[in-house]
Structure formats: structure tokens, C-alpha cells
Amino acid sequence: MGLKKLIWRKISVITFFIVCMQANHVCAGWPVSEEFIAGPWGTGELDFGIIYTDIEDIVPNFDLTSNGKVTIRDGNNRRVKVYSDNGNLELIVPYRANRNYKELTIADSYGFSGFFSGYGNDGTSYYRRPDQKVYIKFSPIGEVLQSTSTRPLELGSRVVTRSGSGYKTIIAYPDTTYNITANRGISNFTRDLNNYLYEVASYSTESGVASTTAYNVYKYDSCGKMVGQLTGPISHYEPPTEADRNAPTWSPTPIAEYGEPVIGPNGDVYAWVRSATEYKIVRWSWVDEDTDPKGGPDTPVETQALPSTSGIYLTWNPSPQDPGCVSGYEIERASAAGGPYSPVATVPLDEKQTYNYNDTTATAGATWYYRIRSASDIGNSDPAEVSAARP
Numbered sequence: 001m002g003l004k005k006l007i008w009r010k011i012s013v014i015t016f017f018i019v020c021m022q023a024n025h026v027c028a029g030w031p032v033s034e035e036f037i038a039g040p041w042g043t044g045e046l047d048f049g050i051i052y053t054d055i056e057d058i059v060p061n062f063d064l065t066s067n068g069k070v071t072i073r074d075g076n077n078r079r080v081k082v083y084s085d086n087g088n089l090e091l092i093v094p095y096r097a098n099r100n101y102k103e104l105t106i107a108d109s110y111g112f113s114g115f116f117s118g119y120g121n122d123g124t125s126y127y128r129r130p131d132q133k134v135y136i137k138f139s140p141i142g143e144v145l146q147s148t149s150t151r152p153l154e155l156g157s158r159v160v161t162r163s164g165s166g167y168k169t170i171i172a173y174p175d176t177t178y179n180i181t182a183n184r185g186i187s188n189f190t191r192d193l194n195n196y197l198y199e200v201a202s203y204s205t206e207s208g209v210a211s212t213t214a215y216n217v218y219k220y221d222s223c224g225k226m227v228g229q230l231t232g233p234i235s236h237y238e239p240p241t242e243a244d245r246n247a248p249t250w251s252p253t254p255i256a257e258y259g260e261p262v263i264g265p266n267g268d269v270y271a272w273v274r275s276a277t278e279y280k281i282v283r284w285s286w287v288d289e290d291t292d293p294k295g296g297p298d299t300p301v302e303t304q305a306l307p308s309t310s311g312i313y314l315t316w317n318p319s320p321q322d323p324g325c326v327s328g329y330e331i332e333r334a335s336a337a338g339g340p341y342s343p344v345a346t347v348p349l350d351e352k353q354t355y356n357y358n359d360t361t362a363t364a365g366a367t368w369y370y371r372i373r374s375a376s377d378i379g380n381s382d383p384a385e386v387s388a389a390r391p
Contacts, residue, residue, distance in 0.1 A: 029228050030217075030269055030284030036087045037070065037281040045092065048279040049076025057251075059259075059274050062281060063116045066125040066140050066193065066265050070281060087281075118190045119265055120154040121175055160185035170324075171197065179324030180224040190263050195222050198263045209237040209252045217261050217269055219286075221295045222378060223325035230261075230269060230284070238276075296379030297321035300329060300355070303372055305388035311360040312368050312388050318355055319374035319381060330380065331357055332371045337387070341371055364390045 039046045051058040062072045068085030082091040117126040123140035135152055137145045151157075159170045169186040171178040178197050180186055188200045199218040204211060212234060219228035237252035244250045259272040269284040303316040319326050328348040332341035347357050362368045368390065371383035 030230055030286055033282045033284050035280055036270070036283040037072070037083055038278060039280075040278045043077055046089070047077070048072070049074050050274070050279070051076045059272065060279060061115075061259075062262070062270070062272060063127065064125075064262060064264055064270065065138075066119055066123050068265060070270070072281070083281075116262060118155045119193055120152075121173070121191075121193070121195070123193060124154075125265075126152060126155055156189065156191065158186070158189070176222050177324055178220060178222065178224040179321055180220055180226075181320050192263060192267045193265045194267060196220065196227075196267055197222075197224075198267075200261050200263075202260070205234055207234040207237060209239060215261055217263075219267070223295065223297045223321040223376060225295070225298060225321060227295070228286075296376045297324070297326045297374040297381050299381045299384050300372055300374055301384070303370075303384040303386045305368070305370055305386040307388055307390045308358055311358055312362040312370070312390055313356065313358050314370060314372065314386070315356045316372055316384065318353075321376075322349070322374065325376040325378065326374050327377060328375050329355070329357075330373045330375050331359075332373075332383070333359065333362070334369045334371075335366060337369055339369075341369075344370075346375065362390055366390065 039048050041048060041050050043049065048060050050060075058075060060072050060074045060076075062070055064070060069090075070083040070085075070087075072081045072083070074081060078094060080093045081089060082093070084090050115128045117128045117135060119125050120137070124145065125138050125140075127136050127138070128134070129136070133149055134147050135150075135155075136147045137152065139145055153174050156171045156173050159172075161168050161170075163181055166181055166183045167185040169178075169180045169182070171180070171186065171189060173191065176195060180197075184201070186199045186201075188202075189197060190200075191197050197220040199216075199220070201216045201218065202213050203216070205214050206212070214234060217230040218226055221227050235257050236255035237257070238255060240250060240252065253276050255275060257274050262270045264270055264283075267286040269286075271282055273280045273282055297319040298321060300316040300319050304314070306313045306315075314331065316329070326349065328346050330346050331344045333344045334341045344359055344361070345357055347355075359368070359370075366389070367387055369385070369387040371385050373383045374381040
């Protein structure tokens with residue numbers, strides 16, 4: 001490797017772990033990585049180029065099309081390499097060459113110099129030019145549909161506000177609004193073609209050789225509920241020799257250094273990885289499990305049941321996904337603990353939502369048991385249970 005100033009690069013890691021949301025259950029996630037594309041440094045057809053500079057090493061970057069193809073921009077070798085969704089090399093296109101291939105991420109007129117920005121809900125994909133002033137929209141087969149100097153609505157708008165000790169991020173697309181409550185505001189996000197939202201969050205850490213940046217990937221359903229998390233350990237470098245320590249400038253030799261994760265159209269996660277001898281693209285494929293937490297909103301909180309002059313008065317605080325995917329609250333009632341329960345009412349959302357219901361059909365001289373659920377188009381929450389006796 002050439003000598004460089006001691007400036008550390010943003011890196012990721014190869015081994016990710018899934019954090020299950022449900023105790024004692026094996027949950028869905030990205031359980032293992034697979035080597036998707038690999039080749040040594042060099043100039044041959046199966047090789048990749050690397051540029052060493054005084055500031056940082058420049059490695060090939062890659063993009064994904066909405067039909068799962070991978071295009072790798074190899075600047076040192078002045079070409080774009082196109083791979084199928086199973087990792088087979090399909091085409092090598094020299095920079096500025098004329099060609100009829102329509103599956104590349106960036107059209108000839110833009111010099112293959114764009115950055116993936118996200119997917120539209122109709123299978124289209126968006127890329128941003130390096131100057132960040134032009135967004136280009138591509139059809140599912142790679143045709144340029146339009147370009148715009150403003151961020152398209154299909155890529156989502158974002159508003160972050162304080163919410164208690166954390167933050168609420170509202171990410172709005174033309175067809176779906178995600179309401180996410182977390183200990184941070186979400187900034188780096190994208191959506192797959194199945195309506196799941198992903199956040200790629202970076203954090204600084206120590207590798208033992210240098211300060212580095214690692215990444216977490218969070219997956220949210222259309223209610224803004226987290227259904228998966230990938231967390232990575234630190235990348236690995238060769239320890240410095242005595243000569244390295246005495247050199248005026250030194251850069252660590254990577255054993256495994258990784259780029260920022262990129263989300264595929266079906267929710268798989270991709271990242272480039274390089275060592276001193278080769279370049280790779282690795283992929284983590286999403287796997288569902290039968291024991292996964294169900295989709296939909298969370299349970300309403302702080303529920304109460306109090307006797308009133310005319311019945312049983314129920315109150316609750318909204319689900320964390322309200323406003324968002326919650327369409328209302330369903331109330332069931334039973335005359336004995338454990339049921340059987342029968343529907344009483346559905347309280348819809350409106351502009352003056354007060355989150356209460358007075359059950360005037362609950363007769364006096366008995367104890368009544370209630371279940372209150374958050375309802376949505378993709379499923380209902382688990383119930384909150386309360387009871388009260390009406391004298």
C-alpha cells in the first residue's frame with residue numbers, strides 16, 4: 001500500500017447479528033453473509049482496481065437496480081461491471097463507450113457517476129448525481145424516465161421532533177407514513193419494494209488499531225415498528241510493525257474493511273469489503289421465521305377502567321404508532337376474567353381524538369373485563385386488559 005496521511009476511513013463489518021424482539025424466540029433477520037462477488041486487485045476481466053492517494057484509498061463503488069442487478073464502477077480501470085442477481089458477470093462497459101445495455105444504474109450521459117437514493121413503489125429506482133443537485137428516475141428495466149433538481153416525494157420526506165426522552169421521526173411517502181420513536185432522529189433511510197423501511201446508522205468506535213465507523217441496520221414495518229436489527233463488530237487490520245510506528249506517516253493494512261451497507265429491492269443487505277489482496281461484495285439475505293413478532297401497531301398504554309354514573313368509563317393513551325398506521329381502537333368486553341369476550345365498540349381516529357369510551361351497556365352490580373387493541377390495515381395489536389366493578 002502507498003503511504004498516506006493518518007486519516008481513518010469510514011468502515012463497516014462483515015459479521016452482523018439479529019436482535020430478536022421477542023424473548024426466547026428465534027426471529028427473522030439476516031442470519032449469515034455470503035460472498036456474492038469477488039476478485040483480486042488488478043486489470044484483468046475478473047479483477048478490480050484501487051487508487052492509492054495521500055488522503056485515502058479509492059475503491060470501486062456499487063449500485064443496485066430494482067431487479068437485483070449489481071453494477072460496480074471501477075474508476076481505476078475505467079469501466080462498469082454488471083452482475084446478475086446471482087452474482088454472475090454479465091457485461092463490462094468501458095467508460096464513455098456506446099452500448100445498448102439498458103440495465104445500468106446511470107445513463108451514458110451522466111458518465112455512470114451517480115449514487116443510489118431509493119426505490120419507488122412501482123419498481124422504479126432513483127440515483128443522485130455527485131453534485132447532489134439532480135435526481136434521475138429509472139424504470140424497472142433501466143430506462144431514464146425523468147430527472148429533477150429537487151428530491152422526489154417517492155424518496156420520502158422527514159420531520160424529527162422530541163418525544164419524551166427520545167425522538168419521533170415521521171417519514172412520509174406518497175402512499176405510506178412511517179412514525180418511528182427511538183433514542184435518535186433517523187436521517188439515513190431507504191425503502192424496499194415490499195414497503196419496509198430501513199435505517200443505516202453509523203457510530204464511531206475503536207478497532208484496536210484505529211478509530212473507525214461501524215454501522216447498524218434497522219428494519220421497520222409500515223407501522224414504523226422495528227422488526228429487525230443488524231449490528232456489526234469492528235473491522236480488522238494488521239497490527240503495525242516497529243517500522244510502521246517509526247514512519248512519519250502510516251496507514252493500517254486491512255484484513256477486512258467494509259463499506260456502508262446498501263439495501264436491496266427485496267430487503268437483502270449488501271456491502272463491499274476489501275483486503276490487501278482482493279475486493280468483494282457480500283450479501284445478507286433476509287429470512288422470515290414463523291415465530292416473528294406480528295406486524296401492526298403496538299398496544300395502547302396506560303389503560304384504565306373506572307365506574308361512571310352511566311356505565312364503565314375507559315381511557316387509554318395512544319399506541320406509539322399513532323398517528324401513523326393506527327386506524328382506531330377496538331374494545332371487547334367479558335363478564336368473567338379470561339372471557340369469552342364480545343365486541344363492544346370501535347373508536348375511530350378523528351381530529352379531536354380523546355382516547356376514551358363510556359360503556360353505557362355495562363349493567364350495575366357486576367365486574368366487567370375489557371380488552372383494548374390498536375387497529376390497523378396490516379393487523380391489530382395485542383390487547384391491553386383492564387376491569388372495573390359498577391356498583
